[in-house]
Each structure stands twice: as structure tokens, then as C-alpha cells.
Amino acid sequence: MKSLDVNRTVSPRDMASAIGMSESSLKRWADNGLLSFTRTGGGHRRIRIHEAIRFIRERSIPIQSPAAIGLPSDFATTATDPENDESLLSLFQRGATEEAESFLMARYLGGVSIAQIGDDDIRPVLEALGHVPHTSEGILREHCATQVCLQVIERMRVLARGAEPRFQALGGAIGGDVYMLPTLLVSGVIEEMGGRAVNLGANTPTDSIRWDLANRSADSMPDLVWVSVSHFIDENEQVDDLLRLGRDCLDSGIAFFVGGRALVGPIVDRFTGFEVHSSLQSISACLASAKLG
Known part of the structure; x- marks a missing residue:
């Protein structure tokens, strides 16, 4: 899969070609403040890929020719037809x-x-x-x-990553939990909501997170710590570890939340006073209203 450089810039002409619009329309949107751009030393407009994607997503504009702005072919969206698409x-x-x-x-x-x-x-x-x-x-x-x-x-x-994050976050999946996707999804939601996420990945013992926090300088501390739990190795011991980590975070002024399919039934009751999320959209809604950073 081709890597992406979201800070690379493209010309209005190339972006217009990518989305099937006229260059004059694109320049007019830019001049009206709907699309951010910079100017070269010669005064020509340039648009960051990150900004181009934001603009396209907010307006649900189909990408007809992704190659025009250096994007992979699977960015083409003109063939999308919800009525006939295969699931x-x-x-x-x-x-x-x-x-x-x-x-x-x-x-x-x-x-x-x-x-x-x-x-x-x-x-x-x-x-x-x-x-x-x-x-x-x-x-x-x-x-x-x-x-x-x-x-x-x-x-x-x-x-989704913005140039200037409004908060910093750190997290991963609990020790013994080998599932990489849930914690990656959480980190993606955090980036989408304006944060900068350091995803420690699968099988991250709470002691490792605690060690990381203990060895950071005051100005590099995260505003939020998350732990994904798809599977417990030793439920009682690991829940106790999570509760200790949560209390340590809150005592240090760091927001803390847990989530995952293993957190069900009576286990959830043990996390009274902590944020427990059963869905990514719940996390997103929480971050939208949280005062972090």
C-alpha cells in the first residue's frame, strides 16, 4: 500500500482535475476561505493534501482521478453506488x-x-x-x-491527523491481548477528534504504560491514556491493574478510559468513576465534549 505524504502540496489545477471541477471554481472557493492554501514565492496557490481531503470529505465530492494529485487508485470514489454495491x-x-x-x-x-x-x-x-x-x-x-x-x-x-493537535494521548491493548485492530481504531478516532495518539499496540502491560508515564518530563505528559481490552488473561488481576493505572492517571490530572468487548456485565461495575466505552462512536462523542490539552 502506497504511503501518503499529507503535507505535500498540489496546484488548484491538479486538484480540480482530480475532482472533476473547473480550476476557476476551485480558486474561487479558496479565495472565499472555503479551502485553505499557501502561496509560492511566485504567488501561485498551493493546497496541502490534508486540506484537499478535508474539503472533499466535508462536501462528499467524488474523486474522479486520484492520480492527478498523487493519490492511490483506490481513492477513486466515482463508482460508489450504495444501491448496487457488494457488501x-x-x-x-x-x-x-x-x-x-x-x-x-x-x-x-x-x-x-x-x-x-x-x-x-x-x-x-x-x-x-x-x-x-x-x-x-x-x-x-x-x-x-x-x-x-x-x-x-x-x-x-x-x-485525519491535523497539523496542530489540541491534546496528546497514549494507549494500547492490555497485556496478553493480541488484537491490534481495536487499539489502532481508538488511535484513529483520537486523531480524527483533534488529538495526537501514540498507539503502543497489542499486548501492552499496564506496568509498561505506568513506566512510560513515570519517565516522561512534565511537558511531555499525555492528556489522555486509553486501554483496549478484547481479552483477559487473568481477569481479576488485570482489572485490579487497570483500576490502579486509572487512579494513577486521574491523580496526575490525566484523563483515562477503557473499552473493548471483554468489558461486559459485572466487570463494568468495578470501573465506577471511570470512563468505560462500548463503541468507538461513544469515544468520539466523549472526546468532542472533553476539555483536554
């Missing part, structure tokens, strides 16, 4: 990984949030794939689908 699950079931990538990117470029894509598209599809009989083909399809989702969400995370 994401069906694409993964028949091994159409490139089409699945395009499906997810089209959702994002059409203005759907990372949180909604995670909750409404990725989660139910991976749950469905995980419940099929564990034949060689079934396991292969599930693993391929997970890899596609990891790659696409990382791409979305890069596109």
Missing part, C-alpha cells in the same frame, strides 16, 4: 481485498467518520468472519480481512 462482508468472503480497501476508503472519503466505519462496517464484518467454521479457507479470509482493515485504518489515521 464488505461479501468482498472479504470471496477474497477481493483490493475491492474491500476501495469500499472502506470510499466510505471515509464520502465523509463517514473513522468511529462509524469501525462500529458499523469493520466490527460486524470481522465478527461474522470470526464465527464461521474454522476451515483453512475461513481462517485465511479472516486474517486477510484483518490485515486489510489494519492497513486502511492506518491510512485514514494519517489523513
Whole structure:
């Protein structure tokens, strides 16, 4: 998958070609403050890729020719037809990984949030794939689908990242939890909501997070710590560890939340006084109203 440089700039002509608009219309939008741009030493307008994507997503403008602004071919969204499109699950079931990538990117470029894509598209599809009989083909399809989702969400995370974050966040999946996607999705939601997320990844013991916090300077401390929990190795011991970490964070003025499919029933009751989230959209809504940074 081609890497993205969201700080690279393009000309109004190239962006107009990418979205099938006239260059004069694009310049008029820019001059009216709808599209941010810089000027070269010679006075020519230049538009950052990050800004171009923001503009396209906010207005749900189809990208007809992504190559015109140096974007991969799966950024093309002109073929999207919700009435006739094959479902994401069906694409993964028949091994159409490139089409699945395009499906997810089209959702994002059409203005759907990372949180909604995670909750409404990725989660139910991976749950469905995980419940099929564990034949060689079934396991292969599930693993391929997970890899596609990891790659696409990382791409979305890069596109969502703003130049000046309003808060800093640190987190990962609890020790023994080998699932990489949930904590990556959380980091993507954080970036989407204006934060800068350091995702420590899967299988991150709470002691490792605590050590990280203890060895940071005062001006580099995160405003938020999150822990994703898809699976417990030792439920009672790990819940106690999470509660200790949460209290340490709150005592230090750091916001703390946990979430994940393993946090259900009586376990949730033990987290009284802490933020416990059952969905990415819940996290997004919380971050929208939180005063961080």
C-alpha cells in the first residue's frame, strides 16, 4: 500500500482535475476561505493534501482521478453506488481485498467518520468472519480481512491527523491481548477528534504504560491514556491493574478510559468513576465534549 505524504502540496489545477471541477471554481472557493492554501514565492496557490481531503470529505465530492494529485487508485470514489454495491462482508468472503480497501476508503472519503466505519462496517464484518467454521479457507479470509482493515485504518489515521493537535494521548491493548485492530481504531478516532495518539499496540502491560508515564518530563505528559481490552488473561488481576493505572492517571490530572468487548456485565461495575466505552462512536462523542490539552 502506497504511503501518503499529507503535507505535500498540489496546484488548484491538479486538484480540480482530480475532482472533476473547473480550476476557476476551485480558486474561487479558496479565495472565499472555503479551502485553505499557501502561496509560492511566485504567488501561485498551493493546497496541502490534508486540506484537499478535508474539503472533499466535508462536501462528499467524488474523486474522479486520484492520480492527478498523487493519490492511490483506490481513492477513486466515482463508482460508489450504495444501491448496487457488494457488501464488505461479501468482498472479504470471496477474497477481493483490493475491492474491500476501495469500499472502506470510499466510505471515509464520502465523509463517514473513522468511529462509524469501525462500529458499523469493520466490527460486524470481522465478527461474522470470526464465527464461521474454522476451515483453512475461513481462517485465511479472516486474517486477510484483518490485515486489510489494519492497513486502511492506518491510512485514514494519517489523513485525519491535523497539523496542530489540541491534546496528546497514549494507549494500547492490555497485556496478553493480541488484537491490534481495536487499539489502532481508538488511535484513529483520537486523531480524527483533534488529538495526537501514540498507539503502543497489542499486548501492552499496564506496568509498561505506568513506566512510560513515570519517565516522561512534565511537558511531555499525555492528556489522555486509553486501554483496549478484547481479552483477559487473568481477569481479576488485570482489572485490579487497570483500576490502579486509572487512579494513577486521574491523580496526575490525566484523563483515562477503557473499552473493548471483554468489558461486559459485572466487570463494568468495578470501573465506577471511570470512563468505560462500548463503541468507538461513544469515544468520539466523549472526546468532542472533553476539555483536554
